[in-house]
Amino acid sequence: MQNIKLREEFIKLGQALKAAGLVDSGVEAKEVIQDGLVKVNGETDTRRGRKLHAGDVVSFGGEEIKIED
Known part of the structure; x- marks a missing residue:
């Protein structure tokens, strides 16, 4: 498990995927999220x-x- 430290109050899902190196670009992040391949706290999230x-x-x-934090 990777940890990402917040610099502000929150980080957006697409940004978190890029920061962790799980996707190479914002476009790729958008695609995998919209395809329902990403879960947040155990539930699929397409936003x-x-x-x-x-x-x-x-x-x-x-x-x-x-x-x-």
Whole structure:
């Protein structure tokens, strides 16, 4: 599991995928999110702009990202 530290109050889902290196671009992030391949806290989320806060866990492609303060 990778950890991403917040610099602000939240990070958007697409940005988190890029920051963790799970996708190469914003376009790729948009595609995998819209295709329903990404889960937030165990539930599929198709909103690229979903705001992630400390404690949220993102799952994609067998990898997990935990958002931390």
